[in-house]
Amino acid sequence: MRAIVDQDTCIGCGVCPSVCPEVFKMEGEKAVAHVDEVPEDLQDSARQAASQCPVSAIRMES
Numbered sequence: 071m072r073a074i075v076d077q078d079t080c081i082g083c084g085v086c087p088s089v090c091p092e093v094f095k096m097e098g099e100k101a102v103a104h105v106d107e108v109p110e111d112l113q114d115s116a117r118q119a120a121s122q123c124p125v126s127a128i129r130m131e132s
């Protein structure tokens with residue numbers, strides 16, 4: 071599974087890296103996923119980060 075942050079939609083609130091820093095980090099004023107494949111044991115955490123994004127900028131792709 072991959073996590074993709076829509077750079078046009080992200081408002082840089084910082085929620086996703088605080089919920090799941092193993093997958094998301096801030097790069098300048100936007101968040102990015104810093105792993106290509108989200109490891110099995112981090113998928114729940116990554117999904118939780120995505121669901122807490124206030125602007126639904128995070129897409130999970132299998």
Ligand code: SF4
Nearest residue numbers: 080081083084086123
């Ligand atoms: S939670 Fe959403 S808006 Fe906030 S930094 Fe992450 S992707 Fe951007």
